[in-house]
Amino acid sequence: MEKIIIDTDPGVDDAMAVLFACLSPNIELVGLTSIFGNVTTDIATRNALALLEMAGAEHIPVARGADRPLGQPAKAVAADVHGVEGFGDVPPMSPKAAPLDESAADFICRMVNTHPGEITLCPVGPFTNIALALRQDPGIAKKVKNVTVMGGSLEEGGNVTPHAEANIWQDPHAAREVFAADWPVTMVGLDVTHQVVCTPEHFAGLTDAAPKLGGFLNDAAQFYFAFHRKENGIRGCHMHDPTAVISIVRPDLFGCRDCALDVIVDGEKIGATVAATGQSGSPSKVCMDIEIDAVRDLFLDTIKTGF
Ligand code: RIB
């Protein structure tokens, strides 16, 4: 059983990742931490609580994260990709539970210190909360099991600029700190997530099998499909965030390259992830190959076990 904290900016594909984690028999979801990116941190916190309530998992805590990046003004949220409220055209929900009276960074440090060697941190939004936790308690670097990030791109180019992936571009300084630290990092970036596409038919099948959870994902995905059709000419959508979570429980479905990483923090290529030169941190594992059908089927089959 993998103990995971997902740091998230929900977000349509974030919803896929969180519901997958709630339903996977191989994951103990220790908590969610919220971050700006696809939506504001306020909306991300509300949406994180709503996803857990929807899954009947309201006992899982949510800790509110940072409101802004570490080293630059906040960028606009991605309303064109995920809708103004985060789940496409699905109306905003009003979850009953409240977030913890503890910041995301405090929660991450407390959990990693309570369960040394057991927790995988999985940021699927900008890495601000992860960098803040590390600044606050550098000792957690030796106590996390792994830091598995959705973000970046080594050879695939960007998705918000020709060079930058969205989660890195939103807070390049935080990403640089996370990649430079001496802890084990696995990067699940566009090199692999651009290879996985789910179609409208795949999502319609989720509604049939699991009307509440699958039906919600299918409804939310319609807006996401429209964005992919317009921007990428794809009939379907990429599965960025669930792919990162799947890599934690099924690393055998991925082929990785060892590479120390750095992030460009200014100029035309701001937000690009590049191979580091002369860096002291351990090399990251960068996912470059993926068993496409197996990853997609694991996602779909797991959601279909829901209700
Ligand atoms: O580039 C893909 C990432 O950006 C995903 O995490 C998606 O949710 C958006 O935040």
Ligand code: CA
């Ligand atoms: Ca995300």
